[in-house]
Amino acid sequence: MNKPVFRLGVVVNPFAGIGGALALKGSDGADVREKALAMGAEKKANEKMAKALSIVEALSEQFTIVTAAGEMGEDVCASLGLPFEVVYKSASQQTEGEDTERAVQAFLNCNLDVILFAGGDGTARNVCKVVGEKVPVLGVPAGCKIHSGVYCVTPSAAGQVISQMIKGEIVSVMEGEVRDIDENAFRTGKVIAKHYGEMRVPAELTYVQAVKMGGKEDEALVLDDIAATISELMDDNPDTYFVMGSGSTVGAVMEFLGLENTLLGVDVVLDKTLVASDVTASELLSLTQGKPTQVVLTVIGGQGHILGRGNQQLSPDFIRAIGKQNMRVVATKQKLQSLGNKPLRLDSGDAELDASLQGAFTIITGYKDKVLYNAE
CATH class of the missing domain: 3.40.50 (Rossmann fold)
Structure with missing residues (x-):
């Protein structure tokens, strides 16, 4: 009897993190994204997802990917020659948080083993709103704000965890907290963080970060x-x-x-x-x-x-x-x-x-x- 093919959901917020290098304190909101792009900001989220997925390239015969069109996942999967199927396409070129939500909603009908997403805390909120604890998720850190406990410490670390899952190795599952700060308040010097829920996170504890608690x-x-x-x-x-x-x-x-x-x-x-x-x-x-x-x-x-x-x-x-x-x-x-x-x-x-x-x-x-x- 053949081993079941591992099914991986991949979604990218292509605009995640574009405000960081320009000191815009986040990337939420179309006006912030437009300003960042006008200032010459580069979109890096797909590059970070590529670092994660490159870890599992050698295992491509053991898994298949379900993803969204274009920059939301299709492009990075195609660039690495990975097997994929597109189940969602945004109606506009500049995607919004609602597109992430619609993509992962489509994923829920695909019998996935885990959803891998690239973004920041805003993206984690979008995923959590739809997925909750229905399917395990793992975040590739790509945003300005990474306070949530659903992200690996690096993109490559995320790839390592997914690799372990594909190979059938024992991986713990923990509850990861989704948190986000008010970007407008942050721009005035106030950190107002809120709790938005929990998601199930596959965890090799060396790789998954704790919720930010702050050191000295x-x-x-x-x-x-x-x-x-x-x-x-x-x-x-x-x-x-x-x-x-x-x-x-x-x-x-x-x-x-x-x-x-x-x-x-x-x-x-x-x-x-x-x-x-x-x-x-x-x-x-x-x-x-x-x-x-x-x-x-x-x-x-x-x-x-x-x-x-x-x-x-x-x-x-x-x-x-x-x-x-x-x-x-x-x-x-x-x-x-x-x-x-x-x-x-x-x-x-x-x-x-x-x-x-x-x-x-x-x-x-x-x-x-x-x-x-x-x-x-």
Whole structure:
């Protein structure tokens, strides 16, 4: 009995990444693409897909490709002499995100083993909108923004993963997060990342990147991601008082919101409006009594305190009233790593309360990225 032929879907966003070299901070939108082309930008996405597919050239008798016409996949497959079938053709020369969606919609009727796509986070959003978790997907990084966890670290690495699949080698499947940032906000210096879903990603873990978390050099971006998460919480809870504890990380959230901040004090925000600054413990209790309230805290670097250092205005009576479930702790992973595995510290001034708060806290470390960390 003959071995079934491996069926690979290939789609390229030919305009992915054209705004990057010209500092246009992305390629989303026909006006941006037109501007980039007018400035002499070169389309590189097919070149990157070629690097991925060249890895599997020698296996061409073991697979067939389903693709879209022209620059959306046909051209690169033909240039490498790979077997392919075109199942979608765009009505216009300048393709849009909707064309990616229509192409992968056509792919869903073709009994594919995996879809390989070249683009950036916008392309990942288009693919996710249609495919979801129906078919495994793998991204060839070609865009200005690569925050999503569905991309390999390089085009050649993507080819290596597909090669393993074609040869029938064991390949793990993991959930890859699709994220994208608001390009207009990014052009003004703000990083507002949003979560758009998950897709199934074939993974040889050496090759598939984690969602960007930022290292030391990216700390400002990580702080913006943390702030964007708190901003969304406020959007979802407009009637909730957000008590902003002291510290530079909380200060970064306030700066993101465009609000004045008391670095070594406690402020109160309602519906993204500053309603009280540098409050005392009694003022805080009076203002929030009987009202939905959350508190945003950070970790004191090197020490690990989340209560009792610079935020004594958060009295035991206040913490008891809101409960542990309404304590939002924010910190970069770099700050947590600096603790050297030491626990978070609780020093509210009430030993019984501190004991009741011990155990795992959920720490917001990025945009919809959280870790569990123990407190004692």
